[in-house]
Amino acid sequence: MILFIIVYTILGLIFFQIVLLAFLSIRKWRHNVDEKEINHLYNSLLDPFTSYMIGHDQHLFIDQIETIRHRSILVEKLLAYYVAVIKDSSFSQEVNVLSEKYLSGPYTAVLKKNNWAKRINTLHFIEDFKIQSLSTLLLERLCKVKKLDVEAQQLIRTLASLNETSVLDFLRKYPNAPMRLYLDSFSRLDRKLAEQEIEKALAENFIPIKLSAIAFIGTARLLSFRTHVEHELQNTTTEIRIQSLKTLFRLHYMDNPGALEPFFHSDNWAERMFAARIAGVMTLERFKPKLRHLLSDQVWWVRYSAAEAFSYFGDGELLLTYFSENHEDQFARDMAKQWIILKSGGQA
Amino acid sequence: MDSSLSFFLVLSWLVIAYMVFSSLSYVLLFSIALRKVWREGQIDKRESVKNLAVNEQTFPVSVLVPAYNEEVGVVSTVRSLLALEYPQFEIIVIDDGSKDATAEKMIQEFQMKEVPFALRKYLETEHVLATYQSDLFPHIRLIKKVNGGKADALNAGINLSLYPYFCAIDGDSILEQDALLKSMKPIIDSNGEVIVTGGSVRIANGSVISRSKVEHIILPRNPVVLMQIVEYFRAFLIGRIGFSRMNILLIVSGAFGLFNKERVIHAGGYNKKTVGEDMELVVRLHRILQEERSNERIEYIPDPVCWTEAPDSLSVLRSQRIRWQRGLTETLFLHKKMLFNPTYRSIGLLSMPYFLFIELLGAVFELAGYFIIVGGLFFSLVDPKIAGILFLVTIFYGSLISALAVLLEELTLGKYPNVSDLIKLYFWALSETFWYRPLMIIWRVEGLFATVRKKQHWGDMKRKGISS
Numbered sequence: 025m026i027l028f029i030i031v032y033t034i035l036g037l038i039f040f041q042i043v044l045l046a047f048l049s050i051r052k053w054r055h056n057v058d059e060k061e062i063n064h065l066y067n068s069l070l071d072p073f074t075s076y077m078i079g080h081d082q083h084l085f086i087d088q089i090e091t092i093r094h095r096s097i098l099v100e101k102l103l104a105y106y107v108a109v110i111k112d113s114s115f116s117q118e119v120n121v122l123s124e125k126y127l128s129g130p131y132t133a134v135l136k137k138n139n140w141a142k143r144i145n146t147l148h149f150i151e152d153f154k155i156q157s158l159s160t161l162l163l164e165r166l167c168k169v170k171k172l173d174v175e176a177q178q179l180i181r182t183l184a185s186l187n188e189t190s191v192l193d194f195l196r197k198y199p200n201a202p203m204r205l206y207l208d209s210f211s212r213l214d215r216k217l218a219e220q221e222i223e224k225a226l227a228e229n230f231i232p233i234k235l236s237a238i239a240f241i242g243t244a245r246l247l248s249f250r251t252h253v254e255h256e257l258q259n260t261t262t263e264i265r266i267q268s269l270k271t272l273f274r275l276h277y278m279d280n281p282g283a284l285e286p287f288f289h290s291d292n293w294a295e296r297m298f299a300a301r302i303a304g305v306m307t308l309e310r311f312k313p314k315l316r317h318l319l320s321d322q323v324w325w326v327r328y329s330a331a332e333a334f335s336y337f338g339d340g341e342l343l344l345t346y347f348s349e350n351h352e353d354q355f356a357r358d359m360a361k362q363w364i365i366l367k368s369g370g371q372a
Numbered sequence: 373m374d375s376s377l378s379f380f381l382v383l384s385w386l387v388i389a390y391m392v393f394s395s396l397s398y399v400l401l402f403s404i405a406l407r408k409v410w411r412e413g414q415i416d417k418r419e420s421v422k423n424l425a426v427n428e429q430t431f432p433v434s435v436l437v438p439a440y441n442e443e444v445g446v447v448s449t450v451r452s453l454l455a456l457e458y459p460q461f462e463i464i465v466i467d468d469g470s471k472d473a474t475a476e477k478m479i480q481e482f483q484m485k486e487v488p489f490a491l492r493k494y495l496e497t498e499h500v501l502a503t504y505q506s507d508l509f510p511h512i513r514l515i516k517k518v519n520g521g522k523a524d525a526l527n528a529g530i531n532l533s534l535y536p537y538f539c540a541i542d543g544d545s546i547l548e549q550d551a552l553l554k555s556m557k558p559i560i561d562s563n564g565e566v567i568v569t570g571g572s573v574r575i576a577n578g579s580v581i582s583r584s585k586v587e588h589i590i591l592p593r594n595p596v597v598l599m600q601i602v603e604y605f606r607a608f609l610i611g612r613i614g615f616s617r618m619n620i621l622l623i624v625s626g627a628f629g630l631f632n633k634e635r636v637i638h639a640g641g642y643n644k645k646t647v648g649e650d651m652e653l654v655v656r657l658h659r660i661l662q663e664e665r666s667n668e669r670i671e672y673i674p675d676p677v678c679w680t681e682a683p684d685s686l687s688v689l690r691s692q693r694i695r696w697q698r699g700l701t702e703t704l705f706l707h708k709k710m711l712f713n714p715t716y717r718s719i720g721l722l723s724m725p726y727f728l729f730i731e732l733l734g735a736v737f738e739l740a741g742y743f744i745i746v747g748g749l750f751f752s753l754v755d756p757k758i759a760g761i762l763f764l765v766t767i768f769y770g771s772l773i774s775a776l777a778v779l780l781e782e783l784t785l786g787k788y789p790n791v792s793d794l795i796k797l798y799f800w801a802l803s804e805t806f807w808y809r810p811l812m813i814i815w816r817v818e819g820l821f822a823t824v825r826k827k828q829h830w831g832d833m834k835r836k837g838i839s840s
Contacts, residue, residue, distance in 0.1 A: 027757055030764050037772055041779060045798055048782045049791050056789070141414035148419035174561055181423070202563040204429045243428050324492045358490035365487045366505065 062094050066101055073102050077118050089126070099126040100149060107152050114154050114185075123153035135161060144178055151182040151212075159186045166191070172198050177205055184212035189221055192233065199232060206236030207243065219246070226252050235267050242271030250275055257283050262292060269298035276305050288314040293323040300326060304333025312337070319360060320353035327355060331363040380744060384758045387741040391765045394730050398773045401614030402780065408613055409674055409784035417675060421553040424560065425457050431559070432460035433552055433630065434533030436540045438525035439465055443472040445544035445681075447481045450512065453541075455585065458552040462511040465543075466529045469498075469519025474543075478514050482506040489513075495527040495641035503532065522626070523642035523649035530633060530641060538636075540650075542627045544681050545573075546581060551677035555630040558671045567632040568657065568670040570616075570624030571677035572608045574787070575601050577684060586679055591793045595800065596689060599808040600682045602801045606777040609674060609784075616672035620723035622658065624670065626650035628678035635660075635668075646706065648699015655707050658723075662716045674785065690815050697819025700732055705823075735816035741766055742810055770805035777801070 072085035089095055099122055107113045127149070134146045135158075150158055162183050169176040180191045191209050195201045210218045218240070225237035226249070238256060241249045253275070256268040269287065272278055287299035288311065300318050303311040318330035334340040334347075347360035424430045435453055439446050446465060453463050467475040478484060484504035491500060498520035506512035517528050526540055537559070539552060548554075555569045578592030592598060615621040629650065636642075639656050642649045654670060661668050683689040704711070704727060711728065713720040741762055748759025778797045781787070788794065 027761050030761055030768075034764050034768055034772070037768065041772065041775055041798075044779050044783075045795070048779060049794055052782065052786065052791050052794060055786075056791070139414070140411050145414070145416040145419060148416065148422075152419075177561070200563075202560075204427070204560065204563075207429055208423065208427075324490075327490070355490070358488070361488050362490045365485070366489075 058094070062097060062101070065092060065094065065098055069098060069102060073106075076122075077106060077116070079118075096126055096130045099123070103127075103153055104149065114152055119153055120156075123155050124157055127153065128155050128157050131155065131158060132161060135165070140175065144175060147175070147178045147182045151185040154185060156186055159183065159188055162186070163188065163190070166194060169194075172201055172205075180205060181208050181212060184209040187214050187217055189213065189217060192221055192225075196230065196233070201232060203232065203236045203239060206233060207240050210236070210240040211244065218244075219248075222246070222249065226256075231261060231263070235263055238264065238267045238271050242274035245275060247275060247277060250277055251279060254278060254280060254283055257287075262295075266292070266294050266298065269295060269302065273298055273301050273305060278302070278306065281306065281308050281310075284308070284311070285314075288318065293321070293326055296321060297323070297326045297329045300329040300333045304329070304336040307336050307338075309337070312343075316347070316351075319347060319351060319356035327359045331359040334360075335363050380747070380754045381758065383740060384744050384748070384754050384762055387737050387744065388758075388762055388765050390729075390734075390737045391741065391762075391769045394734065395765070395769045395773060397726065397730065398610060398769075402610050402773075402776060404617050405610055405613035406780065406784075408617055409609065409780065412674070413784040417550070417554065421550055421557055424553050424557060425459065425550075428459065429560075430459050430553075430556060431537050432462075432535040433458065433556065434529070434535045434538040434633075435461055435463045435552075436526055436529035436533065436538055437463065437465045437543055438468060438522050438529065438540070439470065439474050439543035440468045440519070440522070440525070441470045441472045441474060442543035443470070443474045443477050446474055447477050449541070449543060449545060450478070450482070452546045452585065454509065454512075455549055456547060456552055457549045458556075460535075461552065462513065462534060463509075464513045464515065464529045464532055466515045466517065466525040468517060468521070468525040475514060475516050479504060482512050483508050484512070484514055487513075489532060491531050494531050494637045497524050497528040497531065500528060521644055521649075523644045523646070526649070527641040527644075530636065533633065536633055537630060538633050539628070539630045540626065541678065542680060545627050546576060546586060546679040547628065548586070548677050548679075551628070552630070554673060554675055554677055555628075558673060559630070559632075562669070562671075564632075565668055566671045567635045567661075567668045568624055568654065569630045570612065570621070570670075570672045571628045571630075572672075572674055573604065573625045573627045573678045573680055575604060575682040576679035577682050579679070581679070589787055589789060591788060591796060592684075594684050595808075596686060597682050597684050598797070598800050599804065600689070602774050602778060602797060602804065603808075605781045606774050608672075609780050610773075610777050612672040613674055615723060616670070618718060618722070619669050619671075620658075620718045621670050621672050622655050622719075622723050622727060623651050624654050624672070625678075627680045643706075646699055646702040647695050648703050651699060652703040652706060655703055655710075658719050659707060659710060659716065662710075662719055686811070690811075690818075693812060693815040694819040694822050697732070697735070697816045698822045700727065701820060701823040704728055704732060732820075735813045735820070738766070738769075738809070738813045739817055742813070767805050770809045771802045774801040774804050 069085065069088060072081065072088055075081040076085035089099065092098060103119055103123060107119060113119055131146045131150060134142050137143070162179060166179055166183060169179065180194065183191045195206060195209070210221065213221065222237045222240060225233040228234060238253055241253055253268050253271050256264050259265055259268070278284070284299050284302060287295045290296050296318060300315055303315055315330045315333050318326050321327050321330065331344065334344050337343065341364060344360045344364045348357050348364060351357045351360060437446070437449060450463055450465060465478055484506050486502050487505045489503040498518040501516045501518065504514040513532065515528050515532055517525065530538060539555070541547065551571060555571050558566045558569050575597060576586065577594070577597045578590045579586055580588040580590060612621055612623065626649070635657060636653065639653065639660055643652045646652045657670065683692055704724065710716045710720045711724045744754055745759050745763050745766065747753030748756055775798055778801045782794050788797070
C-alpha cells in the first residue's frame with residue numbers, strides 16, 4: 025500500500041514537473057521570439073525616433089509605430105533609453121506627447137491590476153516620463169495607503185516628480201519616515217517649489233522635515249539658505265546641529281565662521297569631526313591650533329578629519345610633516361604621517 | 373540473523389521517515405520562496421536601483437577582497453570592481469601572506485605606493501606588514517600581512533576600512549555592475565533595519581566574461597560544474613529565500629555579502645578558529661540580535677549579483693565540500709547553546725535544528741539509505757520492497773527537489789537564455805541521485821571526520837581565472 029502511494033506520488037510529481045517543464049519551455053521560446061522581434065523593431069525604429077525627437081520628421085515615426093503590435097513596449101523602451109542618455113529630457117515636449125499618447129492608457133490599466141512588480145515598474149516610468157495626466161489617479165492611490173511600504177514610497181517619489189507637494193503633508197503622518205524619502209521628494213520638485221517647501225519646513229518644529237530640509241540645502245548646494253543653517257547651529261537638538269554642520273561642510277561657506285568655535289570642544293565627537301572638516305575645506309587659518317589639538321582626539325575619525333583638514337592649507341604638508349615628528353601624541357604623529365602621503369579616495 | 377534483519381528494517385523506516393520529512397521541509401521552503409520570487413521576479417531591477425546610483429544618501433561601502441595565492445584572478449576581480457556602479461566605495465585587497473605574486477601583481481597593475489596608514493585596531497589580527505594606495509585609483513588599497521587565514525584577512529580589511537558598510541567578496545569573483553546597489557537597496561529601504569544582505573552567487577564557468585563583465589551566460593559542458601549550478605539553485609532559490617523570509621537565514625555566502633560594519637565589530641568580527649567563518653559570523657549576529665531582542669534583520673536577495681569560478685574537477689570539489697561541512701559542524705558546535713533554545717525563538721527552534729538534522733546529519737542518513745538500497749536489492753539485507761520504497765524516496769529527495777529548483781529558477785529569474793539550457797539543466801538535475809549526490813554524501817561524511825583533525829587553511833582550489 026505504502027509502496028503504491030509513494031510510487032503514485034512520485035509519478036505524479038514527475039508528471040507535474042514534465043508539464044511545468046513543457047509550459048516553461050514554450051513560454052521561454054515565445055519570449056525569445058518576441059524579444060528578438062522587439063529588438064529588431066527597436067533597432068529599425070531608432071532612426072525615425074531620433075528624427076522625431078529632434079524635430080526633423082514628425083510623421084515617419086508616428087506612422088510606423090501606429091502599425092506595430094508591441095507599440096507600448098517599444099515606445100517605453102525608446103523613451104527609457106532617451107531619458108537615460110539625454111540630460112533633463114524627461115521634461116521635453118516630445119517625451120510628454122509620446123508618453124501621454126501611447127503609455128498613459130496602458131499604465132492606467134497596470135496601476136489597477138493586482139501585479140505588484142508591474143505597478144512598481146510603471147510608477148518608475150511615470151516618473152521618468154513625467155506623465156502629468158496620471159497624477160489624479162496616483163493621488164487617489166496615495167489616499168488609500170495605510171503603510172509606508174516600498175510601493176507607497178515609490179508612489180510618493182513619483183508624485184513629487186509631478187510636482188505634487190501634498191506628498192510632504194502626507195509624510196507628516198509618519199514620524200518615522202526615513203529622511204531619504206523627504207530628500208527624494210524635495211529633489212524631485214521643481215526648484216522653486218522645493219525652495220518654498222524648504223522655507224516652510226525650516227519654520228516648523230517638526231524635526232524629521234526640518235532635518236531633511238537642512239540636509240537638502242547641503243545636497244542641492246542652496247547657498248541662499250546658509251544664514252538659516254548657521255542659525256540652526258544654536259538649536260538645542262543635537263541631530264539638527266550635526267546636520268547643520270554637515271550641510272555647512274557641503275556648502276563650503278559660512279557667513280560667520282566664529283560660530284564654529286564651540287564645536288571644537290563639543291562632547292559629541294561628530295560635532296568635533298565636522299568642525300574640523302569645515303575648518304579644512306574653508307581653510308580657516310584661525311582654527312589651526314584647534315586642529316592641532318584635535319589631532320590627538322580620542323576618536324579616530326576626529327583625528328583623521330583634523331589631519332585631512334591640514335592637507336587643505338597651503339602649508340599643510342609642512343605642518344603635517346612637523347606634527348608627524350614632533351606632536352606629543354603618538355596617535356597624532358601616526359595620523360599626520362598618513363596624511364602627508366595619502367590621497368583622498370573613495371569616489372567611484 | 374533475525375535481529376540484524378529487524379535492525380535494518382527499523383533503520384530503513386527511519387531513513388524513509390527522515391527523507392520524507394526532509395523533502396516536505398524543502399517543499400515548504402519552496403512554497404515560502406515561491407511567493408516572494410514570483411512577486412518580485414518581474415521588477416525592473418535597473419529602474420528600482422537607478423535612484424540609489426546618484427543619491428548622496430546611499431551609504432558608502434568598503435569592498436574587502438581577501439586573497440591568498442590569487443595572482444591569476446585578483447587583478448581581474450579588482451578591475452570588475454572598478455566598474456561597479458555606486459556613488460562612493462573603496463576597494464581593499466588583503467594579501468594574507470600569499471606565496472605567489474598576488475601583491476606584486478596588484479602593485480604593478482594599479483601603480484600602488486606604500487602609505488603608512490594609521491590603522492585602527494577594532495579587531496586583533498596578525499601583523500600588518502605594509503599598506504598601499506593606488507596612484508591611479510586612490511580608492512584602491514592593499515594590505516600585506518602575515519598569513520592568518522581568511523577570517524583574519526577580513527578582520528584586517530575591516531580595521532582599515534573607512535565606510536559604515538563593508539562587502540566581503542572572494543578573490544576570484546566577478547560582481548555585476550549594480551551588485552552593490554541591489555544589495556544596498558534592502559538596507560536603505562528598511563532604513564538600516566536590515567544589517568546584512570547576501571546575494572545570489574552564480575557559477576561563471578562556461579559563460580563569456582570579457583573585461584571583467586559577464587557578456588553571455590552560457591551553460592558549461594562539464595557535468596561536475598552543471599550539477600553545481602543545479603545545487604546552487606537549490607540552495608539559493610529554495611533554502612535561502614525561504615529562511616530569509618522568516619528572518620532565520622544562517623548563511624550568507626563568503627563569495628558575496630554586505631554587512632553593517634559597526635554590528636560586525638560589536639559582534640567581534642570574523643572568527644579565526646573556524647573554516648566556515650562566513651556562516652559562523654551570521655549565526656553570531658543572529659544570536660546577538662535575539663539576545664538584544666532587536667528587530668534588525670539579515671536578508672537575502674535572489675537576484676544574481678556575483679559570479680564565481682566553481683571547481684571543475686572532482687578532487688577540488690571534494691576538498692571544497694569537506695571544508696564546507698567542517699565549517700558547518702564547527703559553527704553548530706560553537707553555538708550549540710542556541711539549539712532548541714526558545715530564547716533564540718525561530719533561530720533556535722527552527723533554523724539551527726534544520727541545519728543540524730538536514731544539512732549536517734543528512735549525509736549520514738542518506739549514506740545509510742544508499743547502503744540499505746544496495747544491500748536490499750543485491751544482498752537481501754532488507755525486503756526488496758522496502759529497498760524499493762527507499763530508492764523512490766531517495767529519488768524524490770535528491771533528483772525531484774533539484775529539478776524543482778531548476779523550474780523555480782526558470783519560472784522566476786530565467787537567467788539562462790536558451791530553451792535547450794532549461795531542458796539540459798532539468799534532466800541533469802534528475803540524474804543527481806545516481807551519481808552526484810552519492811559523491812556529495814561521502815565527502816560530507818568525510819567532512820564530519822575532518823572536523824576532528826583541525827587544520828586552518830584557505831582551501832586549495834587551483835584558479836584558472838574566469839575573465840579574459
